[in-house]
Amino acid sequence: MFAYILRRIVYVIPIALGVTIIIFGLVHIAPGDPLNAVVPPDAPQETVELLIKAYGFDKPIPIQYGIWLGRAIEGDFGISFATGRPVAEAIASGVVNTLVLAVGAILIGMTLGCLIGALAGYFQGSWIDKLSTGFAIAGVSVPHYWLGLVLVIVFSVEMNVLPAMGMGPGGSREWAWDSEHLRHLVLPVITLSVIPIGIITRSVRATVAEILTMEFVQTLEAKGLRSGRIFLHVVANAAPTVLAVAGLQIGYLLGGSILVETVFSWPGTGFLLNDAIFRRDIPLLQGVILVLAMFFVFMNLVVDILQSIIDPRMSRG
Amino acid sequence: MNESPASPSSIDVTQVVAKSRNYWSTVLDRLSRDPVTLAFGAILLLILLSAIFADVLAPADPFKTSMIKRLKPIGTDGFPLGADELGRDMLSRLLYGGRLSLVMGISPVALALVIGGFLGLVAGFLGGKINMAIMRTIDVFYAFPSVLLAIAISGALGAGIVNAIISLTIVFIPPIARVTESVTTQIRGLDYVEAARASGARSLTIIRAHVLANVAGPVFIYATSLISVSIILASGLSFLGLGTEPPNPEWGLMLNTLRQSIYVSPWVATLPGVLIFITSLSFNMLSDGLRTAMDIKL
Amino acid sequence: MKPALLKVEGLKKYFPIKGGIFNKTVAHVQAVDEIAFEVPRGETLGIVGESGCGKSTTARLLMRLISPDQGEVVFDGMEVGRSDGISVRDMRKRMQMVFQDSYSSLNPRMPIEGSIAFGPIVHGLQPSVARQRARELLAKVGLDPNLFIRRYPHELSGGQRQRINIARALALEPDVLILDEAVSALDKSVEAQVLNLLTELKQELNLTFIFISHDLNVVRYMSDRVLVMYLGKIVEIGTVDEIYDSPRHPYTAALLSAMPSMDPDKRTTVSPLTGDPPNPINPPSGCRFRTRCPFAERVCSEVEPELQSLSGPVSQKVACHMTNPSSGHTKVNSKGS
Numbered sequence: 038m039f040a041y042i043l044r045r046i047v048y049v050i051p052i053a054l055g056v057t058i059i060i061f062g063l064v065h066i067a068p069g070d071p072l073n074a075v076v077p078p079d080a081p082q083e084t085v086e087l088l089i090k091a092y093g094f095d096k097p098i099p100i101q102y103g104i105w106l107g108r109a110i111e112g113d114f115g116i117s118f119a120t121g122r123p124v125a126e127a128i129a130s131g132v133v134n135t136l137v138l139a140v141g142a143i144l145i146g147m148t149l150g151c152l153i154g155a156l157a158g159y160f161q162g163s164w165i166d167k168l169s170t171g172f173a174i175a176g177v178s179v180p181h182y183w184l185g186l187v188l189v190i191v192f193s194v195e196m197n198v199l200p201a202m203g204m205g206p207g208g209s210r211e212w213a214w215d216s217e218h219l220r221h222l223v224l225p226v227i228t229l230s231v232i233p234i235g236i237i238t239r240s241v242r243a244t245v246a247e248i249l250t251m252e253f254v255q256t257l258e259a260k261g262l263r264s265g266r267i268f269l270h271v272v273a274n275a276a277p278t279v280l281a282v283a284g285l286q287i288g289y290l291l292g293g294s295i296l297v298e299t300v301f302s303w304p305g306t307g308f309l310l311n312d313a314i315f316r317r318d319i320p321l322l323q324g325v326i327l328v329l330a331m332f333f334v335f336m337n338l339v340v341d342i343l344q345s346i347i348d349p350r351m352s353r354g
Numbered sequence: 355m356n357e358s359p360a361s362p363s364s365i366d367v368t369q370v371v372a373k374s375r376n377y378w379s380t381v382l383d384r385l386s387r388d389p390v391t392l393a394f395g396a397i398l399l400l401i402l403l404s405a406i407f408a409d410v411l412a413p414a415d416p417f418k419t420s421m422i423k424r425l426k427p428i429g430t431d432g433f434p435l436g437a438d439e440l441g442r443d444m445l446s447r448l449l450y451g452g453r454l455s456l457v458m459g460i461s462p463v464a465l466a467l468v469i470g471g472f473l474g475l476v477a478g479f480l481g482g483k484i485n486m487a488i489m490r491t492i493d494v495f496y497a498f499p500s501v502l503l504a505i506a507i508s509g510a511l512g513a514g515i516v517n518a519i520i521s522l523t524i525v526f527i528p529p530i531a532r533v534t535e536s537v538t539t540q541i542r543g544l545d546y547v548e549a550a551r552a553s554g555a556r557s558l559t560i561i562r563a564h565v566l567a568n569v570a571g572p573v574f575i576y577a578t579s580l581i582s583v584s585i586i587l588a589s590g591l592s593f594l595g596l597g598t599e600p601p602n603p604e605w606g607l608m609l610n611t612l613r614q615s616i617y618v619s620p621w622v623a624t625l626p627g628v629l630i631f632i633t634s635l636s637f638n639m640l641s642d643g644l645r646t647a648m649d650i651k652l
Numbered sequence: 653m654k655p656a657l658l659k660v661e662g663l664k665k666y667f668p669i670k671g672g673i674f675n676k677t678v679a680h681v682q683a684v685d686e687i688a689f690e691v692p693r694g695e696t697l698g699i700v701g702e703s704g705c706g707k708s709t710t711a712r713l714l715m716r717l718i719s720p721d722q723g724e725v726v727f728d729g730m731e732v733g734r735s736d737g738i739s740v741r742d743m744r745k746r747m748q749m750v751f752q753d754s755y756s757s758l759n760p761r762m763p764i765e766g767s768i769a770f771g772p773i774v775h776g777l778q779p780s781v782a783r784q785r786a787r788e789l790l791a792k793v794g795l796d797p798n799l800f801i802r803r804y805p806h807e808l809s810g811g812q813r814q815r816i817n818i819a820r821a822l823a824l825e826p827d828v829l830i831l832d833e834a835v836s837a838l839d840k841s842v843e844a845q846v847l848n849l850l851t852e853l854k855q856e857l858n859l860t861f862i863f864i865s866h867d868l869n870v871v872r873y874m875s876d877r878v879l880v881m882y883l884g885k886i887v888e889i890g891t892v893d894e895i896y897d898s899p900r901h902p903y904t905a906a907l908l909s910a911m912p913s914m915d916p917d918k919r920t921t922v923s924p925l926t927g928d929p930p931n932p933i934n935p936p937s938g939c940r941f942r943t944r945c946p947f948a949e950r951v952c953s954e955v956e957p958e959l960q961s962l963s964g965p966v967s968q969k970v971a972c973h974m975t976n977p978s979s980g981h982t983k984v985n986s987k988g989s
Binding site: 053 | 490505613626634
Binding site: 548556 | 715717740741744745748749751753756757758759760761762766767770771774775817820823824
């Protein structure tokens with residue numbers, strides 16, 4: 038099994054490299070000269086050439102890629118075209134803000150998802166089951182950016198109990214654990230949690246239902262084990278699958294939070310991404326996508342390895 | 355064996371060629387007995403038809419602006435569903451918007467089905483090094499969360515309907531290719547494929563005659579389950595300004611532009627999203643129902 | 653002896669096992685290890701052995717569904733796969749196979765007619781002629797063409813499907829039919845019908861059979877000669893009477909003694925086989941059977957016995973030190989010398 042883990046880690050490296058190549062390549066397939074983002078159109082020729090040299094645009098593309106990658110590994114993502122500040126700074130603060138959202142959403146998703154899913158799995162076919170399944174399907178069918186908008190309309194516009202935008206008072210960009218920030222957190226985190234709730238509910242329900250039909254549970258019942266104990270057995274067997282789903286969801290949420298962050302003007306990585314795209318801020322763009330994608334790859338790896346440890350059937354040792 | 359019984363009737367039993375139920379007619383039969391799926395299928399049909407016949411159904415020109423009529427609420431005279439921020443009739447824009455939203459939602463999946471399906475089929479059937487080469491490349495794209503990849507590619511290519519479709523197609527090729535490869539590999543190991551090889555047929559013939567029909571079912575179901583995601587993503591791209599460009603009517607874009615007006619006309623602003631939701635939900639339910647109907651233990 | 657229609661020489665197939673960090677090949681499953689035999693035209697050769705002995709792999713090697721690592725297969729005097737011999741594709745026109753699982757052998761989405769006509773069409777026959785042949789074959793295997801021609805596999809019973817598999821195999825008008833556990837999955841009564849069908853067809857079409865099974869009674873009923881395999885090697889081969897009445901290899905004897913019999917005279921003192929066969933990845937040195945053989949001695953672990961003819965008017969060949977007077981085994985039977 039150790040060999041499997043090692044093999045899995047080694048295998049990630051070419052994938053990660055491939056990801057970096059794609060990210061780097063994306064920018065260069067974009068129509069338009071990347072230079073236009075930095076250089077004002079009426080700049081004199083010497084300035085243009087100076088800037089080209091400064092940003093390394095004169096070097097052949099594979100070299101540019103190598104330089105970029107080398108610096109990125111060390112944590113230097115370059116300077117933002119728009120703000121002139123190190124990209125790494127912006128990403129760091131953005132990541133924190135998005136993590137707050139994502140982790141919050143996962144916690145809600147796990148709690149509600151496990152609860153509803155387990156109930157649905159236990160009472161298969163009942164109205165609880167049908168209701169939860171309907172709820173779960175709705176969860177994955179709803180465009181969450183629209184849901185955010187609806188929540189804003191209900192709670193901010195109509196009822197005026199929660200703020201419509203931003204992360205904190207005065208357009209705060211630094212997360213803090215105070216009541217103001219928490220008030221701003223409520224709507225976005227609920228919005229973001231809808232999809233994980235849907236997916237986790239479905240997954241838990243299926244797993245619980247499957248375990249309950251397995252013979253060893255019926256053997257336990259026949260032996261007279263109290264249903265509380267059976268419940269623990271079910272939990273133990275369902276845990277690997279559920280954890281896997283949750284783990285994957287975190288990675289997914291981190292990468293996919295842009296829509297919700299746009300609705301709520303939440304200053305996280307998604308918001309940064311939006312900015313970077315429209316201002317053609319290449320270093321920022323590359324940096325953000327790189328960090329988010331790498332995190333997703335990393336989460337996938339962690340989930341895989343954890344699963345192979347917890348669930349002996351999965352390991353190919 | 356099986357001779358016609360001595361029967362006084364004039365019908366010669368041996369002449370009756372037994373009509374057997376083939377697979378698809380069984381599926382259709384099961385579907386027709388599933389009221390929930392049928393209901394959502396009907397809803398979907400309604401949405402599709404209203405988009406196709408938008409020019410007949412729409413009461414007004416979706417591009418005609420009128421600054422006086424800005425943001426009129428639902429139920430205003432002449433504007434049954436209200437007016438948007440430029441005074442255009444919502445109902446008409448929603449109807450026409452369906453066209454773009456549906457096209458942008460369905461075509462990437464259709465394209466990805468062709469491309470990804472082909473790749474997965476080749477990888478699954480040929481196995482070995484070719485399989486590794488194709489699937490590892492696909493894995494690299496699979497390493498991105500789909501929303502991120504869609505936005506990254508769209509961002510690189512720029513706004514526009516075609517660019518958005520290209521971007522989403524690329525996003526959907528990996529999952530479809532994976533599923534196709536998995537199913538193809540399974541089927542390739544079955545005895546009837548071995549028997550076909552044993553009769554001396556060449557690979558292409560075997561794929562065409564035996565593999566394709568059996569792979570198509572599961573892959574198709576999987577693809578239909580992706581449509582609901584595609585619709586949300588496509589509208590999402592427009593919502594971010596990366597898909598359809600104004601003044602074209604499209605549900606996601608409408609959500610974007612109406613967003614500024616939520617304090618003035620909140621409920622009008624939510625209408626496009628309602629449609630996205632219903633459409634996506636219907637595709638999901640339909641896909642689920644199809645999967646249940648096709649899951650016949652033969 | 654009639655000239656051999658099929659001759660196998662030194663056939664070997666090892667399957668690599670991957671493991672370790674870089675998925676390198678760490679060991680091999682020695683599925684088929686240099687076997688050789690002949691099948692004269694018109695004969696039924698039975699192949700018996702426990703699960704995992706290599707019978708099915710042998711069948712697939714013959715049909716070239718798997719490529720051998722070593723060895724040659726000679727069909728009607730021509731070596732298979734060589735440019736001066738017979739091509740694999742042409743060989744498949746003359747040798748066909750019927751598989752064990754009647755259901756998974758048929759494409760669930762294709763009507764029966766299509767499945768049977770597929771082979772001939774692939775080899776160039778006109779579709780309409782091929783379909784006509786399909787109907788004739790259905791009748792030949794005892795199914796009414798009018799009722800079955802457009803049916804799908806899931807609508808039929810196991811016995812019917814297996815008849816169709818036979819019809820499909822016969823569609824190319826082969827000389828040799830390999831039956832790989834073809835009746836093992838059928839109910840006994842259906843099995844009897846199918847076996848009778850096979851016997852009739854063999855007579856009528858002048859076929860040659862290779863009949864693989866783990867069911868010793870069925871093999872006895874169907875075969876002219878029998879080949880016994882153990883862990884990838886042939887341990888004994890002879891006519892059906894020679895094998896069943898006077899088995900010379902301890903393994904054969906043990907297999908036969910485990911056969912239930914109604915005949916009170918057929919009592920035996922040979923100890924039945926115990927334990928599981930050892931791992932084909934790391935077979936025992938010398939004679940592979942020695943770990944379960946009541947007569948094993950030191951020479952058995954050092955030297956691998958070769959398949960040798962017994963002296964006398966028998967065609968039997970045995971791979972055992974006890975039948976080889978010069979082996980050094982203490983229990984060499986007198987019959988062996």
